[in-house]
Amino acid sequence: MKIAYILFNEITLLDFIGIYDPIKNIKTKKYLIDLDWDLCATQKSIKDSFGLELVVDKVKPDLSSYDMIIVPGGYGTRALQYDQEFISWLQTAKNVEYIVSICTGSLLLGAAGFLKGKLATTNFNEYDSLDKYCREVVKDRIVEDHKTITAGAVASSLDLGLYICEKLIGKEKTEDIRKGMDYHPKEFHITVNNS
Amino acid sequence: MKIAYILFNEITLLDFIGIYDPIKNIKTKKYLIDLDWDLCATQKSIKDSFGLELVVDKVKPDLSSYDMIIVPGGYGTRALQYDQEFISWLQTAKNVEYIVSICTGSLLLGAAGFLKGKLATTNFNEYDSLDKYCREVVKDRIVEDHKTITAGAVASSLDLGLYICEKLIGKEKTEDIRKGMDYHPKEFHITVNNS
Numbered sequence: 599m600k601i602a603y604i605l606f607n608e609i610t611l612l613d614f615i616g617i618y619d620p621i622k623n624i625k626t627k628k629y630l631i632d633l634d635w636d637l638c639a640t641q642k643s644i645k646d647s648f649g650l651e652l653v654v655d656k657v658k659p660d661l662s663s664y665d666m667i668i669v670p671g672g673y674g675t676r677a678l679q680y681d682q683e684f685i686s687w688l689q690t691a692k693n694v695e696y697i698v699s700i701c702t703g704s705l706l707l708g709a710a711g712f713l714k715g716k717l718a719t720t721n722f723n724e725y726d727s728l729d730k731y732c733r734e735v736v737k738d739r740i741v742e743d744h745k746t747i748t749a750g751a752v753a754s755s756l757d758l759g760l761y762i763c764e765k766l767i768g769k770e771k772t773e774d775i776r777k778g779m780d781y782h783p784k785e786f787h788i789t790v791n792n793s
Numbered sequence: 794m795k796i797a798y799i800l801f802n803e804i805t806l807l808d809f810i811g812i813y814d815p816i817k818n819i820k821t822k823k824y825l826i827d828l829d830w831d832l833c834a835t836q837k838s839i840k841d842s843f844g845l846e847l848v849v850d851k852v853k854p855d856l857s858s859y860d861m862i863i864v865p866g867g868y869g870t871r872a873l874q875y876d877q878e879f880i881s882w883l884q885t886a887k888n889v890e891y892i893v894s895i896c897t898g899s900l901l902l903g904a905a906g907f908l909k910g911k912l913a914t915t916n917f918n919e920y921d922s923l924d925k926y927c928r929e930v931v932k933d934r935i936v937e938d939h940k941t942i943t944a945g946a947v948a949s950s951l952d953l954g955l956y957i958c959e960k961l962i963g964k965e966k967t968e969d970i971r972k973g974m975d976y977h978p979k980e981f982h983i984t985v986n987n988s
Contacts, residue, residue, distance in 0.1 A: 618806065722975065753951065753976035778947075780917065
């Protein structure tokens with residue numbers, strides 16, 4: 599299982615780190631040996647809206663070699679969805695098994711055509727912006743449609759991380775990870791369409 | 794209000810980004826004009842246990858000029874608490890108004906002598922390690938003792954971030970920030986000692 603985290607300027611870092619934490623715990627706890635990831639972007643480092651800078655592992659790699667891409671949100675997505683260079687690069691992931699986004703990351707999936715005919719969600723302020731890209735916007739915290747998995751705003755990243763963990767290592771080990779994170783969310787609804 | 798985030802190698806990034814997100818939203822929403830922060834460390838960049846690299850703003854600044862220091866946790870704290878160079882640097886914060894930690898960041902506060910005679914908490918696996926540094930370990934999610942504020946494990950960083958927001962901008966605006974984050978935690982107990 600090889601994951602590509604798709605990073606960009608003006609990212610919301612909690613969108614990224616909220617899913618990164620539970621997934622990296624799979625490795626910390628040695629629940630899966632064959633798990634790895636790269637931080638991918640169109641440049642060598644990226645900054646959030648306040649200048650916090652992260653170093654990138656791979657600049658514009660061919661994404662077709664990954665098993666999962668994870669696209670966080672942030673203000674940067676508003677312009678990036680119309681950036682042909684970025685979207686063309688993202689489209690190299692079109693045959694990747696799992697296509698995942700948090701918050702407005704779904705706008706980038708949409709612009710790449712990955713949400714055509716699918717159910718999807720996004721930040722609750724951006725339902726209208728997502729609408730043109732998908733079959734139907736579902737106002738849930740997590741929406742899965744044939745391994746295309748989208749989540750709501752920022753902190754839903756933690757829930758999505760645990761949801762991905764459950765797919766990869768099952769319920770019991772995921773529960774261990776949740777306890778280790780000391781994370782106690784209220785219950786929420788998930789929509790899954792595999793028909 | 795000038796904040797120093799104290800970073801180090803083998804940090805748990807969610808400890809940091811979980812508190813960073815609500816606090817940076819104070820600025821995004823312009824609730825406080827006079828709010829700023831630096832990412833501070835003993836070197837120009839730091840990495841988590843999997844090599845994720847963040848660029849640092851200030852290398853070993855005198856911490857006495859800040860109004861708040863925030864110290865995340867992570868595996869790195871286990872050795873750092875005995876690293877005299879690091880602890881001496883941290884001690885330059887001894888007169889800072891707010892001394893804050895998440896998870897095992899409290900071990901670093903303890904090693905710097907900041908928890909002497911105080912109530913404090915930490916990661917639930919490390920209560921025994923914290924005991925020697927403080928008056929009493931309180932098994933709560935957030936513990937405040939005269940503006941020294943410690944929190945539990947990883948995801949408690951989000952709760953602590955909102956707790957700090959409430960101090961800086963009040964309940965109503967903090968509630969706006971929580972909603973914007975789409976964060977819905979179960980209720981938890983906070984211990985405050987100001988006597």
